[in-house]
Amino acid sequence: MFWILAFSIALAVAGVVLLLRIATATGRARRADALARRLGLAIPPQLQGVIESRIARFTRANAIGMLLAAIVSAPIGYAIARATGDDLWASRGFGNASGSAVNIWPGAGAALVVVGVFIAASAITLRDDTGDEVRFARSTAVGLDDYIPRAQLVLLRIGTIGSGVLAALLAAVAVAAPATLPAALPLIGTGAIGVIALIVFEVFGRRIVAARQPSGSPAELAWNDALRSTQLTQLASAPGLLGYYSLLGCAFVVPRMVELGGAPGWIGGAIGLIVVVLIAAVGVLVLTLVWGRGNPQTHFLRRLWPEVAAQNAALATATTLAQARVDEGLAPASGIDSEPGAAALGSGAPVTDSGERSEGGR
Amino acid sequence: MLGIDPRSAVPPFEQLRVQLMAQITSGELTAGARLPTVRRLAEDLGIAPNTVARCYRELEASGVIETRGRNGTVVAWSPDSADREIEQAARGFADRVRALGGDPARALELARAALGTV
Incomplete structure (x- = not known):
């Protein structure tokens, strides 16, 4: 119970901090600037207001979702704590002893789902404020894999379905040996919520991709893509994390179940060790596959705005080479752009807001 | 990229048809490329779905694009x-x-x- 309370309070505080950060114009501008640098996409001056308000809208939805999630996760955590016979105020760490951190996972998972739903709702209900001006749209259909790397999509689906199967197996074991139920319950809950999170992602993710993108210029369309990519990534984090945490939880819960079931302790220990090795292997695989083709946050640029991505990459390479020359004493430091990201953003925007057709997007 | 100017003297249907045709014949949109759905494109461009549907129908009649059931509308011209x-x-x-x-x-x-x- 200590952990779930700590988690809920932390979530609520984070939500309030997020709201405070976008309460002022400076805060909104700073947030937009940070996102622009992270994504490698410039904000044209004439779009500054529109983009900042869209980022603020998305952040507000995120923060309100966090506040609601803090309220939702607490009773779930409490119910799990009661059902597993947890000492309500104990704060002992990992493992499945009384006060286990594993008990908060279903509540934390539910919180992630609630935040995801709020983010999706803000993305789907984007207002059309372009007015009676030139409107731009992409001439090809887009899919989820234009915003999230295919490897990441496959892995999160496999991971979450795997955690659902695991939850079903643990439930079957718990039915056969009721003594193991208190140890298995957190993982059964996490697996079940993971499956719900995957359904939420698949349904809302498709709705987000199918939602309209009212854009008065190619640059605005690129920014709509950027925000959509960020929203989808956040929505995908719930099933991804829950799948991974379910696997992780096995290392702690299964040995305890084996012990409660009356089997020799070394069997549980061996299972725990195998699970840890598997988790490490899966982690390396995920990182290799997802990051193998570049930063997943800028995946949408490589897919939908390849020329902008190529321009950013070329600039980054040039800056690295220039820095190397300075390090070797072959060139003066003044020759290097102190803010390569800013330079890339300045020249790398798909197009100005003049209404000309972009050559950069597909 | 498609752009529709609602204040232009050229009807939106014609603006859309000409731009799609140009992108297809220039190779920017290759055979098999999937076009957006009628509804989505109409919403994005702020025009009536019938305008987009009419444009797609005309391009389909001239064999430039084709509708493949659940796979949507794809470029057929090469x-x-x-x-x-x-x-x-x-x-x-x-x-x-x-x-x-x-x-x-x-x-x-x-x-x-x-x-x-x-």
């Missing part, structure tokens, strides 16, 4: 397919000239004039 169609049309033209007992040199002259290459 330089090869265009060549094949032109060859077929030329053969039909030649058959008709022969059937009418026309002079091949005069027929070619008329064809050039029709194509605007005279």
Whole structure:
């Protein structure tokens, strides 16, 4: 119970901090600037207001979702704590002893789902404020894999379905040996919520991709893509994390179940060790596959705005080479752009807001 | 990228058709490329779905795009397919000239004039 309370309070505080950060114009501008640098996409001056308000809208939805999630996760955590016979105020760490951190996972998972739903709702209900001006749209259909790397999509689906199967197996074991139920319950809950999170992602993710993108210029369309990519990534984090945490939880819960079931302790220990090795292997695989083709946050640029991505990459390479020359004493430091990201953003925007057709997007 | 200017004298349907045609024949949109759904494109461009549907229908009638059920609307035109169609049309033209007992040199002259290459 200590952990779930700590988690809920932390979530609520984070939500309030997020709201405070976008309460002022400076805060909104700073947030937009940070996102622009992270994504490698410039904000044209004439779009500054529109983009900042869209980022603020998305952040507000995120923060309100966090506040609601803090309220939702607490009773779930409490119910799990009661059902597993947890000492309500104990704060002992990992493992499945009384006060286990594993008990908060279903509540934390539910919180992630609630935040995801709020983010999706803000993305789907984007207002059309372009007015009676030139409107731009992409001439090809887009899919989820234009915003999230295919490897990441496959892995999160496999991971979450795997955690659902695991939850079903643990439930079957718990039915056969009721003594193991208190140890298995957190993982059964996490697996079940993971499956719900995957359904939420698949349904809302498709709705987000199918939602309209009212854009008065190619640059605005690129920014709509950027925000959509960020929203989808956040929505995908719930099933991804829950799948991974379910696997992780096995290392702690299964040995305890084996012990409660009356089997020799070394069997549980061996299972725990195998699970840890598997988790490490899966982690390396995920990182290799997802990051193998570049930063997943800028995946949408490589897919939908390849020329902008190529321009950013070329600039980054040039800056690295220039820095190397300075390090070797072959060139003066003044020759290097102190803010390569800013330079890339300045020249790398798909197009100005003049209404000309972009050559950069597909 | 498609752009529609609602204040232009050119109807939105024509603006859309010309831009799609240009992107397809220039190779920017290759054969098999999936076009957005009628509803999505209409919402993005702020025009009526019927306008987009009419444009798609016309392009489909001329064999530039095709509807593949659940797979949506895809580009069907390619330089090869265009060549094949032109060859077929030329053969039909030649058959008709022969059937009418026309002079091949005069027929070619008329064809050039029709194509605007005279």
